[in-house]
Amino acid sequence: MLFTYLKRELSKRRKQTSVVAAGLAVAIGLVVTVSAASASVEKAQGTVLQSMYGIGTDISISKPGTPGFGGPDRFEIGSDDGNSADGSRNFSRTRFDIAGFAQALTAEDLATVAATPGVGGYTSTLKLNSITFNGELPDFIINQQNQGTQSQMPSGPGSQPNVSSTNQPAPAPSGGFDGRGGAAFDVTTFTVEGIDPSESAIGPMSTVEVSDGRLLTTADAGTYKAVLDSSYATTNKKSVGGTIKIDGVKFEIVGIALSTATGSSTSSNVYIPLDVAQKLSDHDGEVSNVYVQATSADAVTDLDKALTKALPDATVNSASELASSVSGTLTSASSLIQSLGKWLSTAVLIAAFLIAALLTASGVNRRTREFGTLKAIGWRSGRIVRQVMAESIVTSIIGGVLGIGVGLAGIAAVNHFAPTLTASVGGLAGMGDAGGPPGMPGGGQGPGRPVFGNTFDVALNATLSPLVLFTALALSLLGGLIAGMYGGWRASRLSPAESLRSVA
Amino acid sequence: MAESIYELTQVSKSFRTRMGTVNALDSVNVTIERGSLVSIQGPTGGGKSTLLQLLGGLDQPSTGSVIIDGAETSDMSEKSLAELRANKVGFIFQNFNLIPTLTAAENVETALVPLGVAPAERKSRVDAVLAEVGLSDRGHHLPSELSGGQQQRVAIARALVKKPTVILADEPTGNLDEQTRDDIIGLLEGLHRDQGLTVVIVTHDSVIAQRANVRLNIVAGRVSVA
Numbered sequence: 001m002l003f004t005y006l007k008r009e010l011s012k013r014r015k016q017t018s019v020v021a022a023g024l025a026v027a028i029g030l031v032v033t034v035s036a037a038s039a040s041v042e043k044a045q046g047t048v049l050q051s052m053y054g055i056g057t058d059i060s061i062s063k064p065g066t067p068g069f070g071g072p073d074r075f076e077i078g079s080d081d082g083n084s085a086d087g088s089r090n091f092s093r094t095r096f097d098i099a100g101f102a103q104a105l106t107a108e109d110l111a112t113v114a115a116t117p118g119v120g121g122y123t124s125t126l127k128l129n130s131i132t133f134n135g136e137l138p139d140f141i142i143n144q145q146n147q148g149t150q151s152q153m154p155s156g157p158g159s160q161p162n163v164s165s166t167n168q169p170a171p172a173p174s175g176g177f178d179g180r181g182g183a184a185f186d187v188t189t190f191t192v193e194g195i196d197p198s199e200s201a202i203g204p205m206s207t208v209e210v211s212d213g214r215l216l217t218t219a220d221a222g223t224y225k226a227v228l229d230s231s232y233a234t235t236n237k238k239s240v241g242g243t244i245k246i247d248g249v250k251f252e253i254v255g256i257a258l259s260t261a262t263g264s265s266t267s268s269n270v271y272i273p274l275d276v277a278q279k280l281s282d283h284d285g286e287v288s289n290v291y292v293q294a295t296s297a298d299a300v301t302d303l304d305k306a307l308t309k310a311l312p313d314a315t316v317n318s319a320s321e322l323a324s325s326v327s328g329t330l331t332s333a334s335s336l337i338q339s340l341g342k343w344l345s346t347a348v349l350i351a352a353f354l355i356a357a358l359l360t361a362s363g364v365n366r367r368t369r370e371f372g373t374l375k376a377i378g379w380r381s382g383r384i385v386r387q388v389m390a391e392s393i394v395t396s397i398i399g400g401v402l403g404i405g406v407g408l409a410g411i412a413a414v415n416h417f418a419p420t421l422t423a424s425v426g427g428l429a430g431m432g433d434a435g436g437p438p439g440m441p442g443g444g445q446g447p448g449r450p451v452f453g454n455t456f457d458v459a460l461n462a463t464l465s466p467l468v469l470f471t472a473l474a475l476s477l478l479g480g481l482i483a484g485m486y487g488g489w490r491a492s493r494l495s496p497a498e499s500l501r502s503v504a
Numbered sequence: 505m506a507e508s509i510y511e512l513t514q515v516s517k518s519f520r521t522r523m524g525t526v527n528a529l530d531s532v533n534v535t536i537e538r539g540s541l542v543s544i545q546g547p548t549g550g551g552k553s554t555l556l557q558l559l560g561g562l563d564q565p566s567t568g569s570v571i572i573d574g575a576e577t578s579d580m581s582e583k584s585l586a587e588l589r590a591n592k593v594g595f596i597f598q599n600f601n602l603i604p605t606l607t608a609a610e611n612v613e614t615a616l617v618p619l620g621v622a623p624a625e626r627k628s629r630v631d632a633v634l635a636e637v638g639l640s641d642r643g644h645h646l647p648s649e650l651s652g653g654q655q656q657r658v659a660i661a662r663a664l665v666k667k668p669t670v671i672l673a674d675e676p677t678g679n680l681d682e683q684t685r686d687d688i689i690g691l692l693e694g695l696h697r698d699q700g701l702t703v704v705i706v707t708h709d710s711v712i713a714q715r716a717n718v719r720l721n722i723v724a725g726r727v728s729v730a
């Protein structure tokens with residue numbers, strides 16, 4: 001009887017049923033869309049961190065330097081450097097050193113890491129920047145520079161040199177790329193990471209796959225072999241079998257690496273054996289980054305503390321601290337979803353629950369005589385409450401199923417319309433290379449701004465997870481329960497004497 | 505088996521309203537023999553429906569004692585009252601009060617739901633009682649597809665299917681035309697005459713009252729026996 005009655009009520013009172021179900025469907029659809037989008041953004045953040053720090057990394061160690069300490073980034077050009085022709089000289093200078101403002105971690109530091117209890121494993125890399133400056137300068141600048149104290153490079157390509165020095169009358173500007181004393185130069189940068197060729201479980205190699213050729217192996221130690229990031233290789237038209245010059249030394253390209261995370265590049269442009277990188281950059285036995293794996297997930301917090309204490313000059317970051325260093329539109333999207341999306345879907349959900357409860361109660365009011373009559377012929381209150389609850393729950397489950405449909409449409413819309421997001425990992429000394437290197441032309445904002453492999457393009461890929469599906473159905477059930485309980489409570493309070501009321 | 509189906513002693517029923525307390529029934533003393541045909545008459549607002557509610561266990565007196573088939577109802581729980589209504593009382597309403605979304609047969613079946621009758625038996629009992637009121641071929645019709653007289657027959661079938669001890673009807677012909685009215689009255693009279701049921705009818709129709717063996721008149725909550 002309950003089922004027949006329920007079926008009849010829902011189909012005969014289709015308008016009420018569909019209004020309640022549609023309200024819940026919209027609300028649940030919104031919740032599904034927002035949760036799926038939020039999950040995909042979270043996944044994307046995880047992906048970015050993985051690309052940057054590798055899968056198994058619990059803690060990352062680096063050593064910050066002092067930004068703006070001009071020394072290591074200075075190019076020095078003497079009067080007899082380069083080829084002089086027509087009053088100008090052409091230059092090519094390469095600086096090849098640790099990326100960003102970071103300092104080297106010594107062999108001693110590594111020994112400290114290895115000896116710290118809770119370390120399950122670690123790998124270290126030497127992240128280097130190759131910055132090559134190609135330029136044409138007029139002779140007179142160089143001559144003046146050599147007479148006075150050495151000054152910084154003019155800032156920005158093509159700018160007029162502004163040299164205030166000496167009490168000698170300055171000769172009329174001549175030479176340079178425009179013959180009037182102008183200077184022209186460009187800057188090429190790329191990142192080179194010296195890696196332990198035998199380590200693939202932790203560190204940068206844990207999140208790459210081979211797209212062509214092979215990765216570095218133990219046998220490559222000490223040899224001039226290189227693996228290139230796929231997008232870097234594409235941009236620079238490099239392929240397996242070719243060569244790449246790093247700090248003037250030719251390396252054989254043995255493989256092209258692709259990030260296992262879709263839509264993301266790997267952490268550096270070029271990977272070479274660690275020992276070769278150390279030799280080439282005069283950092284024998286030294287590294288810039290250490291990737292540490294804790295013995296267990298529970299040990300991470302303690303290990304973080306122990307390492308921070310053991311290496312007071314170094315920056316020790318756990319994965320969760322690293323997560324907070326991700327910035328860019330991905331982070332904006334994440335906070336938008338976290339705040340507005342969750343707020344909006346909660347509000348709509350509450351509204352839908354209220355509407356469902358009120359409509360159910362008004363349905364009960366309209367059926368006052370009906371329920372009174374059933375009580376008059378002997379139906380107990382409990383049976384009538386059950387009837388109202390069952391109707392409400394079935395209605396809301398219909399709403400929930402429709403809501404999943406709405407959610408799927410919402411997810412498709414998010415995937416279709418959402419722009420590709422970017423994420424930058426930076427803000428932690430030595431871990432990222434957010435700004436340009438100091439003392440470089442265009443180092444801050446200019447057209448020559450170097451962009452290293454720490455900005456990632458991330459495509460959102462929202463999917464309907466079983467958890468979201470379960471949540472949607474649970475929410476619809478909850479809505480049905482709330483509405484049914486309210487309506488049922490109203491019905492239970494009706495008196496059987498209502499059946500005799502002569503309201504036609 | 506108690507000889508009298510109803511024993512009402514000093515029964516009063518008052519309702520508190522915003523306008524003050526309304527005494528719908530005032531010191532009513534009535535005894536009704538089993539198998540009687542009872543008519544209740546009186547001016548509007550006199551308390552006829554209120555009395556019927558007490559007789560049907562829909563409500564309890566404010567003071568006094570209402571004994572239905574040997575059971576005192578004034579201190580019964582809501583649960584026991586529902587049980588009493590389900591087992592012994594068949595109600596018939598002026599407005600038929602059928603469930604609009606259920607068919608005639610399903611409406612009749614609702615009376616068997618609280619009795620825990622097995623589905624197969626339900627069906628045969630519903631069919632039998634529908635035949636008894638002359639609606640064998642209308643079981644699958646919705647109330648909206650039936651005439652007023654047919655709807656009231658469905659309501660009578662619903663009251664009868666539980667094999668009640670009493671039939672209580674509140675102005676059962678109030679919404680029917682003259683021809684149909686006679687049919688329904690004939691049907692109710694037949695239940696009293698042929699099945700020996702106690703039938704209590706609230707009516708404005710003095711023709712029905714003429715045929716009753718107990719004629720009650722209620723004016724301003726006070727009952728007099730004619």
Ligand SMILES: Nc1ncnc2c1ncn2[C@@H]1O[C@H](COP(=O)(O)OP(=O)(O)OP(=O)(O)O)[C@@H](O)[C@H]1O
Pocket residue numbers: 519520521526527528546547548549550551552553554555
């Ligand atoms: N639930 C209630 N709350 C307040 N007052 C009520 C209630 N039920 C009945 N009354 C009052 O009790 C009195 C008797 O009402 P009752 O319905 O029994 O009259 P009636 O004789 O059936 O009238 P009618 O012929 O119009 O049906 C009336 O004054 C009515 O207003």
Ligand SMILES: [Mg+2]
Pocket residue numbers: 552553554674
């Ligand atoms: Mg009345």
